[in-house]
Amino acid sequence: MSMSIIKALDLKTYFPVRKGFFRIAGYVKAVDGVSLEILRGETLALVGESGCGKTTLGKTLLKIVEPTDGKIFFDGQEITGLNERDMKKLRKRMTMIFQDPYASIDPTYNVFKVIEEPLEIHNIGTKEERVELVMKSLEEVKLVPPEDFARKYPHMLSGGQRQRVAIARALILRPNFIVADEPVSMLDASVRVEILLLLKELQKKYNLSYLYITHDIATAKYFSEKIAVMYAGKIVEMGPSSVVLKKPLHPYTKALIDAIPDPDPSNRFRIRKVVKGEPPNLMDPPKGCRFHPRCPHTKDVCKVKEPLLKEVELGHVVACHLY
Amino acid sequence: MTEGEILTVRNLFLYYSSRGSIVRAVDDISFELPEKSALALVGESGCGKSSTAIALMRLLPPNTARYEGRVQMNGLDVSNLSEEEFRKKVRWRIISMVFQGALNALNPVLKVGFQVAEPLIHNFGYKKKEALALAEKALEDVGLPRAVAERYPHELSGGMKQRVCIAMSLVTKPKIVILDEPTSALDIITQANIINLLKQLKKERGLSYIFITHDLALSSELADYVAVMYGGKIVERGPADDLYVSPAHPYMKMLLNSIPRLRQDVSLSFIPGAPPDLRNPPPGCRFHPRCPFKIKGKCDVKEPPVVKLRKDHYVACWLYEEESE
Numbered sequence: 001m002s003m004s005i006i007k008a009l010d011l012k013t014y015f016p017v018r019k020g021f022f023r024i025a026g027y028v029k030a031v032d033g034v035s036l037e038i039l040r041g042e043t044l045a046l047v048g049e050s051g052c053g054k055t056t057l058g059k060t061l062l063k064i065v066e067p068t069d070g071k072i073f074f075d076g077q078e079i080t081g082l083n084e085r086d087m088k089k090l091r092k093r094m095t096m097i098f099q100d101p102y103a104s105i106d107p108t109y110n111v112f113k114v115i116e117e118p119l120e121i122h123n124i125g126t127k128e129e130r131v132e133l134v135m136k137s138l139e140e141v142k143l144v145p146p147e148d149f150a151r152k153y154p155h156m157l158s159g160g161q162r163q164r165v166a167i168a169r170a171l172i173l174r175p176n177f178i179v180a181d182e183p184v185s186m187l188d189a190s191v192r193v194e195i196l197l198l199l200k201e202l203q204k205k206y207n208l209s210y211l212y213i214t215h216d217i218a219t220a221k222y223f224s225e226k227i228a229v230m231y232a233g234k235i236v237e238m239g240p241s242s243v244v245l246k247k248p249l250h251p252y253t254k255a256l257i258d259a260i261p262d263p264d265p266s267n268r269f270r271i272r273k274v275v276k277g278e279p280p281n282l283m284d285p286p287k288g289c290r291f292h293p294r295c296p297h298t299k300d301v302c303k304v305k306e307p308l309l310k311e312v313e314l315g316h317v318v319a320c321h322l323y
Numbered sequence: 324m325t326e327g328e329i330l331t332v333r334n335l336f337l338y339y340s341s342r343g344s345i346v347r348a349v350d351d352i353s354f355e356l357p358e359k360s361a362l363a364l365v366g367e368s369g370c371g372k373s374s375t376a377i378a379l380m381r382l383l384p385p386n387t388a389r390y391e392g393r394v395q396m397n398g399l400d401v402s403n404l405s406e407e408e409f410r411k412k413v414r415w416r417i418i419s420m421v422f423q424g425a426l427n428a429l430n431p432v433l434k435v436g437f438q439v440a441e442p443l444i445h446n447f448g449y450k451k452k453e454a455l456a457l458a459e460k461a462l463e464d465v466g467l468p469r470a471v472a473e474r475y476p477h478e479l480s481g482g483m484k485q486r487v488c489i490a491m492s493l494v495t496k497p498k499i500v501i502l503d504e505p506t507s508a509l510d511i512i513t514q515a516n517i518i519n520l521l522k523q524l525k526k527e528r529g530l531s532y533i534f535i536t537h538d539l540a541l542s543s544e545l546a547d548y549v550a551v552m553y554g555g556k557i558v559e560r561g562p563a564d565d566l567y568v569s570p571a572h573p574y575m576k577m578l579l580n581s582i583p584r585l586r587q588d589v590s591l592s593f594i595p596g597a598p599p600d601l602r603n604p605p606p607g608c609r610f611h612p613r614c615p616f617k618i619k620g621k622c623d624v625k626e627p628p629v630v631k632l633r634k635d636h637y638v639a640c641w642l643y644e645e646e647s648e
Contacts, residue, residue, distance in 0.1 A: 050510050189540075190367055193581045193591045193593040194594075197593065216511070218584070218585045222583050222591055256511060257585060260515075261544050262543075262582075262587065268547065274516050278480055
């Protein structure tokens with residue numbers, strides 16, 4: 001058993017952009033040279049704005065999307081070259097929770113069927129055993145009494161309850177690794193904590209590892225041991241959550257933190273410091289550091305030379321020419 | 324109405340009929356908004372925040388079952404105005420609104436400038452050329468280049484589209500603007516930009532806002548006053564400085580404890596249970612099934628009194644019965 005559950009080395013996922021029928025006009029470089037590692041029982045938060053490649057990276061790690069280049073190891077085994085038949089055995093051990101529980105659950109299935117389906121696909125247990133497993137998992141996600149919820153249809157549930165169903169479905173095969181893609185961003189602020197605490201509880205119980213994809217660095221603080229900040233297809237900073245938040249190094253990380261308010265009534269008297277501009281087009285990202293057109297500290301070198309990730313202190317890496 | 328109040332709402336009701344039952348979305352709420360200030364209307368989904376906005380704008384859906392209350396805006400009692408008068412004098416003129424998700428509801432085949440100019444042409448009889456000039460000015464006022472008027476929505480980013488929506492709500496020069504989750508579809512940095520713009524517009528134009536959101540961190544960016552809604556009722560309202568620092572209602576306290584903080588180390592907790600079904604709300608205080616402080620035989624039986632705690636700070640809760648002035 002390997003200490004790390006998932007490891008990526010210089011991972012690249014490019015999507016071809018076609019012009020006409022055959023000609024490839026270029027590539028959207030959604031993930032462009034990402035290396036990371038998540039240990040057993042650990043959560044890595046992947047933070048960044050929409051379109052920075054977070055979701056593509058998550059899907060690539062699960063091989064829902066084929067990487068263009070680079071290597072992925074799952075529990076010590078390289079999975080990059082595996083065909084779909086060999087992957088299917090591993091699929092039980094890795095899964096994904098999506099942002100929108102209204103869209104990710106089949107509205108014509110009742111809750112029982114939603115959660116049972118993965119067992120069916122993987123041919124696990126007899127009908128009776130499956131019923132028992134589904135009921136147990138409903139209890140685990142605190143949809144009690146389970147008999148009542150099993151009969152319900154998605155439209156009869158609140159957003160939070162639906163996300164619990166999605167979690168129960170994801171957990172029914174007892175995976176080791178879950179990509180949770182903005183699992184709480186569609187939910188009410190008060191329900192977010194409830195779902196995140198549930199995910200934490202289940203993590204402890206089953207020694208799960210999460211890649212927690214979010215644009216909200218504030219929830220990442222509470223939910224993850226490590227934070228990776230992604231910008232335009234690249235990880236620009238990564239380290240222990242407490243360190244990254246207390247001592248952010250990359251100007252982009254600082255910008256993300258500055259943009260988030262705490263509940264504080266004196267906020268209304270300040271104008272927040274905001275970086276200019278918008279994230280680049282991933283078909284044609286800026287030369288040098290991809291953040292340089294928006295960065296308040298741009299030097300000449302930033303415009304020509306791409307900064308590499310550098311360990312500034314133990315476990316804290318940053319890709320920026322300032323360091 | 325007191326001097327200096329731009330909006331006074333007394334005993335406002337908005338019920339819908341839905342498949343044979345009545346949904347009590349806004350159930351006897353009262354509040355006021357001083358001139359040039361912002362009121363954050365906060366609460367969980369389905370608590371009646373957006374219905375309150377719809378009631379104030381009088382954009383009532385066909386299944387409205389009960390709509391009543393006294394509303395004064397800018398010194399004018401609008402409660403008894405006919406639809407015709409309300410449309411001419413009040414809607415968009417005194418009070419306007421940025422709808423939730425409106426940036427995705429822009430018409431894809433019309434140029435942005437025309438869409439901003441439309442209410443001027445259709446509602447207020449401006450000539451097209453005149454209206455377009457005002458629209459261009461409005462776009463400039465929200466930080467967009469005038470040339471955006473000639474663009475189509477798909478050519479703009481999310482943040483730019485939201486600016487267009489804000490320009491639309493301001494082109495008619497209203498006094499009060501309702502902002503219904505104006506940043507919920509936007510990225511964090513874009514959100515901060517839009518909030519900065521709203522702060523600046525409020526100051527420059529002396530606007531008053533009703534800011535609808537479920538996010539107490541975000542609401543603190545604009546709110547001078549806060550009203551907390553739960554199950555169709557306002558359970559607490561008062562100055563932001565009071566409510567954020569010493570909240571009184573158990574619901575508001577628990578809501579605040581569920582908000583992650585980047586700059587402080589506090590542990591988070593959540594509110595067990597789910598908001599009430601507004602077709603059949605619980606008797607007594609609507610929060611009592613989830614309240615850890617409920618007094619048996621009281622909270623579950625009788626509606627709580629509205630207690631004045633300090634200046635402008637009111638709470639509807641049995642725990643404060645003794646403190647009423």
